[in-house]
Amino acid sequence: MTTDRQQLVLKLHKDHAYLQALMAQITALCERGDLTSGCNGCAPQQRTTCNSDIENLIRTFIEATLHHNMLESACMQDIAPREHRHAHNQAHLMIAERLKSVRLDFRQTGNGVATIREITAIMGLLTEHINSYDQQLESYLLAA
Numbered sequence: 757m758t759t760d761r762q763q764l765v766l767k768l769h770k771d772h773a774y775l776q777a778l779m780a781q782i783t784a785l786c787e788r789g790d791l792t793s794g795c796n797g798c799a800p801q802q803r804t805t806c807n808s809d810i811e812n813l814i815r816t817f818i819e820a821t822l823h824h825n826m827l828e829s830a831c832m833q834d835i836a837p838r839e840h841r842h843a844h845n846q847a848h849l850m851i852a853e854r855l856k857s858v859r860l861d862f863r864q865t866g867n868g869v870a871t872i873r874e875i876t877a878i879m880g881l882l883t884e885h886i887n888s889y890d891q892q893l894e895s896y897l898l899a900a
């Protein structure tokens with residue numbers, strides 16, 4: 757039988773897998789690695805399609821990340837020590853800021869190549885975050 761805490765940990769794992777899958781979809785959208793020409797190297801029709809796919813996937817990725825982080829922050833409340841909660845929430849805020857600025861940059865420049873590169877960097881941060889803060893939180897949840 758699984759306890760509520762174990763269910764919560766499973767839900768967090770599921771969220772992490774979903775974020776990683778979204779990320780893989782975003783990076784699979786473009787095979788160009790050429791930052792100098794950005795999306796200008798592609799035909800206009802292709803650019804229009806990519807633009808809306810990138811816009812949609814980024815929106816989904818941002819919403820899913822923020823929602824997930826809120827859930828984690830809520831379940832830390834009575835479980836994790838204050839120092840952990842503080843540092844973990846700060847790390848979530850930092851990720852949220854990066855996501856906001858990548859979205860804004862994309863709106864302003866329309867450079868999908870640069871955007872996908874930045875999202876890849878953010879996913880790297882998120883993976884480190886999962887391996888440190890989230891794993892720590894998990895051990896608090898399962899120990900309580």
Ligand SMILES: [Fe+2]
Pocket residue numbers: 825828844848885889890
């Ligand atoms: Fe987290």
Ligand SMILES: [Fe+2]
Pocket residue numbers: 768772824828886890
């Ligand atoms: Fe997480």
